Amino acid sequence: MVPGRRPSSAMLELRHLRYFLATAEELNYGRAAERLRIAQPGLSQQIRNLEEIVGTQLFDRTRRSVKLTLAGELFVEEARKALQQTETALLVARRAGRGELGRIAIGYVGSAAYTGALTTMIGQFRTAYPEVELHISEMEMLPQLDQLDQGKLDIGFIRPPVPLPLGIVSTPILFEEIMLALPESHALAGQERVPLSALNGDIFITPRHPAGVSFHEHTTSACRAAGFFPRLGPQGRDFVTIASMVAVGLGVALVPQSLQSIQVPGLRYRAIAGSPVLAELAVAYRRNEPSPVARAFAAHARRSASAANPV
Structure with a gap:
């Protein structure tokens, strides 16, 4: 590596950071390659590629030892932070995709609260998905269905019979x-x-x-x-x-x-x-719901209904 060389236009990838950190922690190419389960020549080439991208030398290499340069020592902490942040971002995205994170807007007719079904179902959902943000508001039934149709509301507690907008379905819960x-x-x-x-x-x-x-x-x-x-x-x-x-x-x-x-x-x-003479309380939601967390609540409602009303 020539001092002062301009950084390469190659793209920095997460594997570069992983290879660098393993080498920095082992200070031995053989042990680092074994830990990463790659061939030692491949690891050496990846470290050289990283130094080309960074534009400076990260390791002092001799036949007997491998040491970090000052740039390498400073790069270690930032590389660790970058990997940790990436892992956090991946975890958050995966959890959101499973419906464990996000926000749900829930509407309910006032009489739903008297039955206990509303508080029980929402309480159980909060226990299962504690990091989901719930926005709950009492609302007349027809405005609920309008807002479900417009995408402003995710879940509605309603009192059928009532005509449902196209794409809105309901599950009886009580x-x-x-x-x-x-x-x-x-x-x-x-x-x-x-x-x-x-x-x-x-x-x-x-x-x-x-x-x-x-x-x-x-x-x-x-x-x-x-x-x-x-x-x-x-x-x-x-x-x-x-x-x-x-x-x-x-x-x-x-x-x-x-x-x-x-x-x-x-x-x-x-x-x-x-x-x-019986009256129904139901949960309404979009049939093709794009939000994973709203889908999770709808699935929770269906499970609760099945448990409460076994065939």
């Missing part, structure tokens, strides 16, 4: 009984089980959904099965609002069983007589 919410002043509020047909003359409060969607559909279909079409009255943004509307006497409502965790003065929850 089925719970539907109950009646009655004002405590209602003539039937004292009964433990109330025939739905006995409410033929009442006004039914439903969530703010179009016909055929979620509890709007549950209400109309259950009443039709009981032999009448319900008189639909005011709508509420969520079930807490609906519970308050029932309590002040604006009507009656069909609500999920888990809403009983919300106690409102003036309100009574009563079972529907006859065969149970």
Whole structure:
């Protein structure tokens, strides 16, 4: 190596750093070559190539010894840092590819929190993927589906039935009984089980959904099965609002069983007589999800659903 020679235009590769560090640690070409499992002449050539790239001599070589030059001593620490950083970058990329790192935006309807399914599923996911950043927000169901479709949301906790945008699918994670919410002043509020047909003359409060969607559909279909079409009255943004509307006497409502965790003065929850009417809670996600971490959550939801609802 001629002092002051200009650096080569050849590309520095990670193997150059590995070969250099092994030689610097062994200070013996034979032992370094054996450690690297390559031939000694090949190692010598790679070190010469590295010195060409760097533009200065890294080793003082004699027949009896190999020593680092000052440039070589300084290069050792930087080479170690470079390899360590590269290994860290590879590990991070691999973990992200497995869905162990990243960010997920999750939306949920308010009633999902009452069931315990939301907190249980997210808690289990956090235990399995502690470094995933979760952004969770309560959101009405139709805006959730719009944001899933637009890629602004990754996971949605929804209450079917509801038309899903193209490419969005859902997995049921819970089925719970539907109950009646009655004002405590209602003539039937004292009964433990109330025939739905006995409410033929009442006004039914439903969530703010179009016909055929979620509890709007549950209400109309259950009443039709009981032999009448319900008189639909005011709508509420969520079930807490609906519970308050029932309590002040604006009507009656069909609500999920888990809403009983919300106690409102003036309100009574009563079972529907006859065969149970069930409501579904589901997780919605993109069928062809590009994000590994969102795919990991969807897979977690499917596993949880299978465990909770075995065939």
